[in-house]
Amino acid sequence: MSTELKININEEKEKAQKLIEKQGRRIHVCASTGCVANGALELIEEFKKLGADAQALTNEVKMSVIPTGCIGFCEQGCLVVIPDKKLTYVHVKKEDVKEIYDSLLNDTVVERLLYVDPALNKKIVNNEEMNFYAKQTRTAMKNCGIINPESLDEALSVGAYSALSKVLEINDPEYVIKEIEESGLRGRGGGGFATGKKWRSVYQHRGGKSYVICNGDEGDPGAFMDRSVMEDDPHKLLEGMAIAAFAVGADEAYIYVRAEYPLAIKRLRKAIADAEARGFLGNNIMGSNFNLKINIREGAGAFVCGESSALIASIEGERGMPRPKNIHMAECGLFKRPTLLNNVETFANVPLIILNGAKWFASMGTDTSKGTKTFALTGEVNNTGLIEVPMNTTLRQIVFDLGGGIRNGKKFKAVQIGGPSGGCLTQEHLDMPMDYDQLTKVGAMVGSGGLVVMNEDTCIVEVARFFMNFTKNESCGKCVPCREGTKNMLAILEKIVRGEGEMEDLDRLEELAQVVKQGSLCGLGKSAPNPVLSTLKYFRDEYIAHIKDKKCPAGVCTALKKYRIKEELCKGCTKCARNCPVGAISGNVKEAHKIDTSKCIKCGACKENCPFKAIVVE
Amino acid sequence: MTELKTSVDFKKIDEILKEYNYNKTNLITILQKVQAIYRYLPEEAISYIGENIEGLSPATVYGVVTFYAQFSLEPKGKYEIKVCDGTACHVRGSMPVLEAVRKKLSLQNGKMTTPNGLFSLETVSCLGACSLAPAVVINEKVYPKMTPDAVLIIIDTLLKENE
Numbered sequence: 001m002s003t004e005l006k007i008n009i010n011e012e013k014e015k016a017q018k019l020i021e022k023q024g025r026r027i028h029v030c031a032s033t034g035c036v037a038n039g040a041l042e043l044i045e046e047f048k049k050l051g052a053d054a055q056a057l058t059n060e061v062k063m064s065v066i067p068t069g070c071i072g073f074c075e076q077g078c079l080v081v082i083p084d085k086k087l088t089y090v091h092v093k094k095e096d097v098k099e100i101y102d103s104l105l106n107d108t109v110v111e112r113l114l115y116v117d118p119a120l121n122k123k124i125v126n127n128e129e130m131n132f133y134a135k136q137t138r139t140a141m142k143n144c145g146i147i148n149p150e151s152l153d154e155a156l157s158v159g160a161y162s163a164l165s166k167v168l169e170i171n172d173p174e175y176v177i178k179e180i181e182e183s184g185l186r187g188r189g190g191g192g193f194a195t196g197k198k199w200r201s202v203y204q205h206r207g208g209k210s211y212v213i214c215n216g217d218e219g220d221p222g223a224f225m226d227r228s229v230m231e232d233d234p235h236k237l238l239e240g241m242a243i244a245a246f247a248v249g250a251d252e253a254y255i256y257v258r259a260e261y262p263l264a265i266k267r268l269r270k271a272i273a274d275a276e277a278r279g280f281l282g283n284n285i286m287g288s289n290f291n292l293k294i295n296i297r298e299g300a301g302a303f304v305c306g307e308s309s310a311l312i313a314s315i316e317g318e319r320g321m322p323r324p325k326n327i328h329m330a331e332c333g334l335f336k337r338p339t340l341l342n343n344v345e346t347f348a349n350v351p352l353i354i355l356n357g358a359k360w361f362a363s364m365g366t367d368t369s370k371g372t373k374t375f376a377l378t379g380e381v382n383n384t385g386l387i388e389v390p391m392n393t394t395l396r397q398i399v400f401d402l403g404g405g406i407r408n409g410k411k412f413k414a415v416q417i418g419g420p421s422g423g424c425l426t427q428e429h430l431d432m433p434m435d436y437d438q439l440t441k442v443g444a445m446v447g448s449g450g451l452v453v454m455n456e457d458t459c460i461v462e463v464a465r466f467f468m469n470f471t472k473n474e475s476c477g478k479c480v481p482c483r484e485g486t487k488n489m490l491a492i493l494e495k496i497v498r499g500e501g502e503m504e505d506l507d508r509l510e511e512l513a514q515v516v517k518q519g520s521l522c523g524l525g526k527s528a529p530n531p532v533l534s535t536l537k538y539f540r541d542e543y544i545a546h547i548k549d550k551k552c553p554a555g556v557c558t559a560l561k562k563y564r565i566k567e568e569l570c571k572g573c574t575k576c577a578r579n580c581p582v583g584a585i586s587g588n589v590k591e592a593h594k595i596d597t598s599k600c601i602k603c604g605a606c607k608e609n610c611p612f613k614a615i616v617v618e
Numbered sequence: 619m620t621e622l623k624t625s626v627d628f629k630k631i632d633e634i635l636k637e638y639n640y641n642k643t644n645l646i647t648i649l650q651k652v653q654a655i656y657r658y659l660p661e662e663a664i665s666y667i668g669e670n671i672e673g674l675s676p677a678t679v680y681g682v683v684t685f686y687a688q689f690s691l692e693p694k695g696k697y698e699i700k701v702c703d704g705t706a707c708h709v710r711g712s713m714p715v716l717e718a719v720r721k722k723l724s725l726q727n728g729k730m731t732t733p734n735g736l737f738s739l740e741t742v743s744c745l746g747a748c749s750l751a752p753a754v755v756i757n758e759k760v761y762p763k764m765t766p767d768a769v770l771i772i773i774d775t776l777l778k779e780n781e
Contacts, residue, residue, distance in 0.1 A: 033745075033746065033747050033760060034747055034749050034750055034762070036760070037747065037750055037753070037759075037760035037761065037762045038750075038762060074749030074750065075749050077749075218746065219743065219744070220744070221703075221704030221705040221706070221707075221708075221743050221744035222704055222705035222706050222744060222748055223744070223746075224744075224746035224747070224748055227746040259650075259688050260742060260744070260745055260746065261746060262758060297646070297647070298646075298647065298650060299686075299688075300646050300649075300650065300686035300687070300688040300689060301686050301687035301688035301689075301742075302685060302686050302687060303743065314646065315643070316643050317641075317642050317643040317644060317645035317646055317682070318645075318682065319681055319682055319685040320685065320686070321685075335643075376748060378705070378706035378748040378749065378751065379705075379706055379709050379710070380709065380710075384706075384748065384749040384751075385749055416705065419705065450705065450748075452705045452706055452709060454709060458709055463705075463708075463709070466705070466708055467705075470743060474743075476685070
């Protein structure tokens with residue numbers, strides 16, 4: 001069955017590596033969304049002006065600045081990495097470029113730009129000593145931040161399209177599907193369905209026209225790993241999709257990218273064009289008779305389009321409303337043809353499974369959740385950013401080792417995982433591994449992998465209200481339980497946050513939650529009550545504090561705030577009274593002032609302007 | 619706000635329809651291209667597209683337009699201010715930033731575009747820039763770690779540029 005290919009991938013790889021050797025010492029500057037916002041493009045220009053330009057190297061200067069994808073350590077941007085010296089410089093500004101450049105010529109280190117480990121209070125000279133990197137196992141994001149994502153040669157030099165070449169040479173779909181099945185890979189988009197099983201069912205309906213779709217509609221607020229793969233290593237995604245298309249017998253594919261990711265769209269377009277021009281995509285790929293046309297579809301801002309059947313409706317040009325699932329997509333999907341739909345991260349895992357073997361992948365993780373998972377670590381944690389860890393890593397390791405603990409020395413309260421479909425994890429879950437089944441058991445889910453860390457100053461009820469507001473807005477309106485249920489759940493939560501809640505409201509919330517869960521057609525509705533249910537389970541006392549004591553323990557909910565002037569600190573300067581827009585503050589000059597709480601609108605103007613910090617919120 | 623609306627050049631729309639083969643499965647892309655020209659979707663354009671693509675009607679096109687948050691029936695401002703209200707941004711204080719912008723531009727009663735057409739304001743659910751929370755995007759430029767004061771300085775700068 002095996003075929004001889006016209007393109008020898010090893011030769012291509014060697015050629016690419018030689019090209020890269022010519023660049024001399026590489027200076028990596030992260031040019032992803034985060035660092036660009038902090039001015040990374042100016043840094044790159046500055047390095048080029050000094051002569052570190054791959055296009056214009058001289059004998060005196062043997063170094064090149066390379067714009068790379070996201071290294072994941074976004075909190076510390078702009079980041080400059082010198083790979084051969086294992087050096088990372090953080091918070092780099094335009095003014096620092098010359099110093100870094102000179103230090104490379106003189107073989108010294110710019111101490112003041114090194115990362116300081118907040119736990120050890122120590123400057124880190126070697127990347128391998130950095131917890132944030134050292135404790136990760138990168139597979140899907142292996143090349144992110146290492147290569148220039150806009151260059152096919154850079155991708156080839158680290159092995160891009162080698163797995164596709166292997167698959168086309170062996171020329172046996174059964175082999176590919178078996179490898180994926182044995183690897184234990186499960187869908188990384190949220191559901192956690194066995195990838196191999198999905199591939200096999202589409203393969204069974206092969207023969208006519210079939211499609212492969214990549215779901216890049218990463219809509220969960222707080223998750224951005226798919227953006228990173230698409231922006232930082234687009235060829236890996238394309239290669240994974242091509243392997244999938246070969247396995248299931250498809251010759252056309254779509255990548256559905258949300259409109260909020262313009263840079264990802266731009267880089268994917270370029271990657272597809274480059275790969276087609278060199279014979280890695282398009283017709284007769286590498287001379288194997290296998291064809292694949294990959295199209296890009298831009299989303300238009302609808303969260304529900306991340307749901308597979310809604311996504312298909314959207315590609316077909318319609319309102320993105322989910323369809324009933326009694327007919328399987330493997331049989332009747334896009335344009336009524338057999339369709340394989342996977343998430344970006346799922347596809348990104350495929351090339352390495354093919355190259356390193358199913359056993360290698362299955363050796364990581366837990367019994368039922370194999371391999372690694374990327375998480376977007378955000379919120380009140382010291383090191384925010386993207387991380388990839390084996391699926392048996394515990395929450396404690398993620399938050400405290402990689403994340404460096406809670407910022408400003410505050411107390412850990414909870415982690416919201418899986419966005420608006422997920423739930424929250426608390427102190428008691430810190431030592432639980434982050435695997436699919438364990439998380440489902442405690443009422444949360446891996447979801448897309450967004451981890452929002454919350455401290456004692458975060459109001460859990462307000463967060464539940466926030467997610468309910470999100471799902472209410474994003475409900476497509478097709479089925480009544482979701483459309484009306486989310487609206488009513490939100491109304492109750494708003495009532496509680498305003499301080500007008502009653503204890504019966506908690507029962508009503510739980511009852512409604514069950515109706516929405518059971519009566520909705522798609523995953524959006526079915527999982528919409530999760531944040532409410534899990535916060536009610538673990539933080540019921542906080543709900544009760546809002547209802548019975550009319551207090552927000554975290555001091556967040558405006559309606560429940562009470563401003564008070566501390567008499568012993570007030571000097572009677574009258575500044576607060578003059579700033580109060582509703583005349584709620586009274587008192588004589590040089591005497592302690594008072595706030596009339598019945599008039600107070602809680603705008604906070606008095607507190608902001610008080611020179612003696614005499615005004616407190618209770 | 620009607621004075622901000624522009625008249626529609628059907629020739630331009632014809633070009634777009636032709637580029638996408640008058641194919642109804644390309645409707646969303648077609649609408650995106652038209653909105654890129656006018657910064658909103660004029661009613662005439664919606665009707666015209668519905669009448670000229672086989673299998674569609676103005677009503678179905680209108681249905682698609684109103685479904686997706688990206689499409690607007692009202693003209694957007696020269697500067698489109700998007701305040702991210704994703705989870706990470708929300709937890710780190712995106713609401714005070716939004717409130718500051720709304721106050722500064724005197725946007726009230728659900729109106730989201732200033733009368734002079736210079737600014738429009740909206741919230742978006744997540745820009746994937748969570749490490750920069752709270753983030754604000756103005757015409758595709760991302761402003762990291764915003765505070766009410768910082769965002770006002772940015773708006774003042776833009777106002778000065780347009781004096």
